[in-house]
Amino acid sequence: MGSRPPVLEMTGIRKVFPGVTALDDVDFRLLPGEVHALMGENGAGKSTLIKVLTGVYGTDGGEIRLGDTSVLFGSPLQAQQAGISTVYQEVNLCTNLSVAENIFIGREPRSLGRIRWAEMRRRAVELLARLDLTLDVSAPLSTYSLAIQQMVAIARAIDIDAKVLILDEPTSSLDASEVAQLFAVMRRLKDAGVAILFVSHFLDQVYEVADRMTVLRNGRLIGEYRTADLPQMQLVARMIGKDLEALEELESQPRSSARELERGPLIAKAVGLGRAGGIAPFDMEIHAGEVVGLAGLLGSGRTEMARLFFGADRADTGHLEIDGKPLVLRSPRTAMAHGIGFSSENRRTEGVVAELSVRENIILALQAARGWTRPIARRRQDELVDKYVKALNIRPADPDMPVRNLSGGNQQKVLLARWLITEPRLLIIDEPTRGIDVGAKAEIQRIVAELADGGTAVLFVSAELDEVLRLSHKIEVLRDRRLVEELDNTDDVDADRVMRTIAGGVAS
Amino acid sequence: MIDVTAPPGTPPAKARNRVLKQNRRHVPVLATLALLIIMYAVGVANYRGFSDTQVVLNIFVDNAFLLVVAAGMTFVILTGGIDLSVGAVVALTTTVAATLLHAGWSAAVVLPLVLLMGTVLGLGMGAVIHFFQVEPFIATLAGMFLARGIALLINRNSIPITDGFWTAMAEERIRFGPGVFISTSVVISLVVVLIGAYVLAYTRFGRTVYAIGGSADSALLMGLPVGRTRIAVYTLSGFCSALGGVLYSFYMSSGYSLNAQGMELDAIAAVVIGGVLLTGGSGYLFGTVLGVLVLGLIQTIITFQGTLSSWWTRIVVGVLLFAFIVLQRAVTRRSR
Structure with a gap:
């Protein structure tokens, strides 16, 4: 693998922002036909490196070589024309346009200035077939899921004969099967010789798909490794710069349930609270000093439930009791006034x-x-x-x-x-750790635990089950916009147990 | 190697859902069409002589200038912008044209000159919007004051136009039969609409207009010429306003600095009633034509009624605008 010349090589890259050195003497190389993960905590310089590469930022030193030539792009468009395409975390397409247009706009097949729609649609179908996708290419993009939109963005990127494809956090809003679909596409492109730069916070995903990885920390290069040579724990240690013991300690933080829970007075109680299209009516109690975790898949109604407690949405059935008194939450202002x-x-x-x-x-x-x-x-x-x-x-x-x-x-x-x-007496925290790095995650978890110890009631929403299990005293499991089970977080409750409930096979 | 070989199957229910969603984009236009037919039927049922072909043709004759102005406005609104200067530019165009013709200039010089003037004004506003990142509302509001102010400075009174070409254009009738005719302005306005519709559907510029209305940030990241297109759209609207002004001066046979007060609002109303999303990215020029016809038909009905004050036109337009904006909200929200 080392014998092939890199398709892209960045050496000694420096980038200084007022007061901050974002990148300091960073080297990075990308081989043809590999998936290369760029790893690092938030603020390590991953985004800056990508932006320097694609011409969003200039450099303050260093050289970028694409093939045999030294390059410096003035804009993403120039980078694109040179064969470096980027698909961003947020899908940057126009959802009001058709699938075919989103792939080809700006490069439509034309004769005498007239767009040849039929040919454009035909080529879109062909291109999508290369990604194993069959879509109605004349339907507006907005009719497809985020995952499909992501694939369409990739289709657009590879049609520009991309030698280098940069995928910046492409999986953060996809569910498991969609991720598998994306990875299949990535492997296909890799086999076709495209060099893929992949950024993700999900370590498991990185290990599943990446061949090699480059680790950055605080704007510096820590090293370049083959995925097979670097166990996950060591990778994390390199990313956050703490030694392994500290990390293991962090991982083995005691569960909330193991701590003594002195259940304080009842703060909030939902009685048949619900909202059509959001969440089916449910009952729930939150006491002072208690962490209540909401578990469930994306779109299972977690956020909708949380929003009802804050009055961000209006309930159309049931009511909320605060300190034992019924309260109509007309707006977040009312909620804030009640702590x-x-x-x-x-x-x-x-x-x-x-x-x-x-x-x-x-x-x-x-x-x-x-x-x-x-x-x-x-x-x-x-x-x-x-x-x-x-x-x-x-x-x-x-x-x-x-x-x-x-x-x-x-x-x-x-x-x-x-x-x-x-x-606040009741703090609702919705997905506080999404898209942030391991170190900051642990700190936020610590803050939540301390908060509860201090007597605040916490309603904690997270897609990461481990986190919910570690922090919550009580877990509310949601499925299909319905509260299906309430579990006291005792020792016999584990991820597996909760998963089964989420999946629907409720163990008695 | 690849474990996801099967394409994501589209169950029939989902496919039907998608078709519905697609059709939903046509809902506002279809609603306008239905409204138009109902209004016409009501007119025919209640008033004698309403069913004459000429009644319909007169709507075109009386609103040709508005159609041209609204066509330009459609481009602007499709990008998610707004152009408040159009009425003032119409007034300025009629004033300048009348003044120069009165001073003995040839129509062959005056015509291109006023068209150029409107185009340059639009270009200026577009440039300000793009380069200084000024809200279109503010920039075109400034343009509106500027154009109206200049018109008033030139002449505060109405100036009659006696130029041969102008009168010929004003009086020329294309006849289809006894008492059934349209003016040249109608032909010009329909040509503008046809060209506009072609540009929107079949050119890169037209599609970029839609892309910008969908998401300007995305359009930029997709490498589309967002800045250039935005400037071009206001330039186009400036041109259409000037052309609308020329047609207006044909229609009135005069130039007057207080002409076309509030026409920008009529144009916006026509575009919105025609089903173009005010936030941009969705709608058709054909809808705008229907929107103009609705406005014209309201006026016609009120004229036929005879006892109603002409201000009722405004009231009805206001109610319709509300209804259509609410309809737009409902349609866009459900398609999310």
Whole structure:
């Protein structure tokens, strides 16, 4: 394998942003016909490296060689024309256009300026067949699932005769069978000689599909390995730079259930609460100091359930009791007034305000709860922000940095800090660890556990079962928008048991 | 090696669902068509003489300029933008044309000149929107004040047009039979619509317009010329406004700086009632034609009624706009 010349070689890449060295003397090479994983925590420089490669950013040093020539792209379009195509985490296609158009727009077959629709559709069908897909190519893309849209993006990318295909977190919103489908496509392309650069947070997936990997940490190259030579635990250790023992300790954190649960007073109780099309009516109780985990597949109604507790959606059946009194949640404002906080799963769109600083983002909810007529004194702001930046270990610890410059994990911590500062009695946390790295994940889990120890009731939503099992005192299992079982998280409850419930084969 | 050899099977139910979803995009246009037919039927049933062919043709004659302006507006709205300057550009065009013709300039010079003027104005607004990242609403609002202001500066009074070419164009009738005719403006407006529809459906520029309306960010990442297309769309709207202004001056045989007040809103209303999504990316020029016809038919019915104040037109248009915007919401939300 080492005998083939690399199709792409980056040497000594440096990229400096004001105040931060994002990439420092990084080497990276990509061989033809391999799947190469780029690994690292959030903020390690993976995205920056990709953006330098595809011409979104310029470099501050180093050389990029594509084949035998030294290149430097001024824009993604130039990179594309040179054979480097990127498929991003969010599908960047126009869902209002047809499948065929999404593949060919900008490169449509034309005669005398007139688009040859029939030929375009025929070629789209052919191209998709290469990916083992049969679609109605004249249907709007919006009628297909996210996974199919992802494949269409790949089809578009490979039609540009891609030598290098970059897949940036392509699996983060796909379910297991869709991931398998994507991997089949990746293997096909690999066999056809395409070099694939793959970025994913799911280590299992990386081990399933990648041939080699390059590990980055804090903008530096840690090493290039063959997947077969690097056990998963060692990879993680290299990514986060902690030694193995520390990591194992983190993995073997005691379960919440093992800790003494002093069940506090009842905080919230749902009585037949439900919303048509969202979640079937359910009953549930949350006590002070208790972590209630919501488990279920993507789309099983987890988020919908959480949103009802915050009044983000209106229930159309049943009601909510707070402190034993019925409460109609007309809007999140009412919920906040009763000490309920909600940290959304969509960090970007419903969570942090990217343009504002860390300080402003943290203060936001508290200020909103107080009302605009009672501003918080600057000194008080500084105290509070300082306290939480330290407590949650938000890095960089600069309250005036715009949140957009923080990595995903740190943005999530800012979001948590925002709600913690209001000292909620019930905090709903929806998918706090999605798309963030192992280290930050462990820290967020620790924060949640501490919060509950401090007497806060926590409603914890996560797609990762391990996490739910580790943190929750009680697990609510959802299937098909229905609460199917409530499990006390005792020692005989394990991932397998919960999985079976989710899958529908309820063991008696 | 490959474990997913079978294509993702499309169960019949799912396929039907997809067909429904696809058809859903035509719902607003079909609703407009149905509305048009019902309104016409109501007119025919209630008023004598309503069924004359000429009644329908007169709608085209009386709204040819609006059709041209709305065609330009369709392009703009399809990209998710808006052009508030169109009415003012129409007024400016009629004023400049009348003034120059009055001063003895030849129509062969005046005609291209005013068309160029509108085009350049549109180009300017497009450039401001693209290069300075100004909201289209703001940029074209500025353009609207600018154009109206210049028109008022040139002449505050109505200027009659006596030029031979202009009067000929105004009086020329294409007859299909006794008392059944259309004006040249109608022919011009229909040609504009046909060219526009072709461009939207069959050219790279047209498809880029839809792509930008779908998602400008995605369009950019797909390597489409977003900036150029956006500027071109406002330029096109500027041209259409100027051409609409020329047709308006044919129709009125005069130029007046206070002409076409609020025409931008009529044009937007026609486009929206015609089923073009205000957020962009979906709709057809054919819908816009239907939208203009609906507006024209409302006026005709109110004229035939005779006892209603002409302001009722506005009220009905307002109600329809609300109804169609709600319909759009319902359609787009369900297709998510």
